[in-house]
Amino acid sequence: MWVEKYRPKKLADVVDQKEIIGSIEALLKNAGEMPHLLFSGSAGVGKTTTALCIARQVLGPHIQDNLLELNASDERGIGMVRDKVKRFSNFAAFEEIPFKIIILDEADEMTADAQTALRRTIEDASKICRFIIVANNISKIIDPIQSRCAVYKFTSIPEKEAMAQLKKIAKGEKASIDEEGLKEVYEQSEGDLRHAINILQAAASSGAVTAESVRTSAGQARKGDVDGILKRALAGDLSGARERMVELIKVYGMSESDFLKYVSAAVFRSGAGDPGAILRIIAEYDYRILSGANPEIQLSAMLAELGSLGK
Ligand SMILES: Nc1ncnc2c1ncn2[C@@H]1O[C@H](COP(=O)(O)OP(=O)(O)O)[C@@H](O)[C@H]1O
Ligand SMILES: [Mg+2]
Incomplete structure (x- = not known):
């Protein structure tokens, strides 16, 4: 999958979102002071990618044992989240790293009650862990959680930046593209870079990426x-x-x-x-x-x- 192959590994490689990335890089100069973070914004704009880049930068070679990725929309619900967080935050991190990191994706899928329970879990784990909470829709996150986090609102990727990334990927994959084809990819994607890359891959698998092949393969998909x-x-x-x-x-x-x-x-x-x-x-x-x-x-x-x- 090209979306995974071309997922940036470093903050500097994240496309667009410049203000957010700049501000996070400044925060990480003094990583020990990093607050909990809350990322909001529509799908496929770099929220999870940015969270993973932060974890990689802060935890370095210790990432394996000190990063916990959870999906809040998991059917097992808040009980599962609480158990996993408890077990994970039971032991302090090594001295080489300032804290452990928990990425909680799709937190806006949790009910308000579950979020209230989550808030307590966050507080209990705060000595040892920092949370990066990811939500598509910030208005579905309860205020007491919002107020405990530094909030970053991700925006959809503008045409110019998205096209540049698509061109880079097409080059890496030796895919034959033309400008109209890429424009069509962008239009179909509506600023969702994940979707754009998936459309590009689908169209390229059927030959050249032209406006017509993009329309056909997007429709067929x-x-x-x-x-x-x-x-x-x-x-x-x-x-x-x-x-x-x-x-x-x-x-x-x-x-x-x-x-x-x-x-x-x-x-x-x-x-x-x-x-x-x-x-x-x-x-x-x-x-x-x-x-x-x-x-x-x-x-x-x-x-x-x-x-x-x-x-
Ligand atoms: N800002 C971005 N810079 C570079 N690649 C991105 C960006 N946003 C999305 N992508 C691409 O889309 C895929 C999904 O991005 P992700 O960060 O998981 O999106 P979401 O905002 O839904 O969490 C990534 O693997 C990457 O290939
Ligand atoms: Mg995500």
Whole structure:
């Protein structure tokens, strides 16, 4: 995967986000004083990458035993987070490093109650650990956590910087590109560099990266994803289907109504026994979402209903 291969290892190599990187580099001159950090901003703009660069710089060769990466949207919830943090912060770090680091990704997926519990966990672990909390949506992080952190708001990557990075990657991979092709990649990505790199790789795998090959492969990738979701739902794999749906919507920014459009187009490709029944279910949920019901809940319910239809 090019996204992993070209993930910057040093703060200086992070694309754009110059103010943030400058301010963090200044903080790290006196690493012992580093506060907890809170990174917010949309998907694919360098939040996790920056957190990992900080860990690498502060922990150096001791990173293995002194970095804990947790995903707050993990189904096992706050109990799992608390247990892991407790065990991790039970022993102090070596003298060579100022503290251990805990990266808590997708913290905005936690309920307010869980965040309140988390706040206590942060306080208990503070002697030994610094937290880097990552959230797409900062308004979903409770104030008592925000106020204990230095907050950095990441912005989407501007066209010029994104294109330069895409060119660098294309060169490294000896991919044939043209300017229009890269522009199209950027437009499809809407400033999400992860998405942009994935589109670039998909288009390059089919030959030259031109505006047309980008449009085709982006469309096919989406089609393939939605086909997979529908198949899983009909087979009764609700959690697998739901996970991929949430990823399409949250990570790749597909709108709920586009998702429904793609699903209804996928029905006939799926070879399902009763396409009419499936389409009626889709239409029902389309209507509910349009009437203002919570889209994520409605789409999950739709996948569940497709599952019982599959039986
Ligand atoms: N600012 C950036 N500079 C360089 N690469 C980036 C940047 N933002 C995203 N990327 C690319 O996208 C991938 C995902 O980035 P990540 O930092 O995980 O995004 P997020 O903001 O969602 O945490 C990285 O592996 C890297 O290839
Ligand atoms: Mg991330």
